[in-house]
Amino acid sequence: MSDEERGDSLADQAAAWVPPWNRPRPPAPTATTPEADEAAVVDEADEAAEAAVVAEVDEAVAVPPLAPRDLGSELPLQGPESSKISEESVESLEPGEVDAVGEVIPPAGAGAGAGAGAGESRAGGVPRREGVGRRRVTVVPEPAPELPDAELRGALEAILLVVDEPVSELVLAQVLEQPAERIGPMLDEIAAGYTAAGHGFELRRAAGGWRLYTRPEYATYVERFVLDGQSVRLTQAALETLAVVAYKQPVTRSRISAIRGVNCDGVIRTLVTRGLVEECGAEPDSGAFLYRTTTLFLEKLGLNTVDELPPLAPFLPDDVEELADATR
Secondary structure: OOHHHHHHHHHHHHHHOOOHHHOOOOOOOOOOOHHHHHHHHHHHHHHHHHHHHHHHHHHHOOOOOOOOOOHHHOOOOOHHHHHOOOHHHHHOOOOOOEOOOOOEOOOOOOOHHHHHHHOOEOHHHOEOOOOOOOOOOOOOOOOOOOOOHHHHHHHHHHHHHHOOOOEOHHHHHHHHOOOHHHHHHHHHHHHHHHHHHOOOEEEEEEOOEEEEEEOHHHHHHHHHHHHOOOOOOOOHHHHHHHHHHHHHOOEEHHHHHHHHOOOOHHHHHHHHHOOOEEEEEEOOOOOOEEEEEOHHHHHHHOOOOHHHOOOOHHHOOOOHHHHHHHOO
């Protein structure tokens, strides 16, 4: 064979070659044995049974088609009605489902008593829920129990023994968690008991509150113990100025100086520094500062208000106002 004939035969073979995956498969042999026929019958029976079960399930869970609705003929809800949940949608829920507020619908029979008491119940024994958007009830803490009179008395005495300024009845009631109506009568009873027993101290109202004070008849002994040779008294000029402020308040510096007949600017500064006198505004006409006594002044004197100051008229001359006007 020549070289040309050999090349043509190879080209023909290459062109006629078909890949294995493109070659046609031989037809599968049909089973003709009795065992194969019996297996085919069993497979057909199983497929029929499965088809019957699927049909039963589909029929059980089948949902009826919704009736067509004309959306164009319905008006949209307006105002608060658009945020309400219809009663039908609540009643259509089945036991175990969750409603719009996140509550689970109880099973049939549960809560039937509550539904009957409310007067209405849904089908299946599930009570009707009135108002989906109910408010939660705020739990009010129980009030503190009332203390016996003996314990209340002891508690008040203990507090009054350590206070450094008069304390009001309202503060005592808040601290002890007791009604304010019990505090006042109990303090009056304690004060009367101290006076009747003749103690060296007494309970008095002062500066709008209550505080323990030593009795005036024992003042010399208390001064001897507290002062111990130290002089903390106010000067005569300070006492006179303080008296003028107490009886004439609110009063200006010029008015005080006119009554006393001397300049009292330095004395006023001393009284302000000690907390016995304070500024309380300005005079409308002249713009001068006005001065008045403080709560500390009432506390030191054991007074509740300045109205309890003794009358000044018996200690003044009849023409005091004329003298004051003349010295202006």
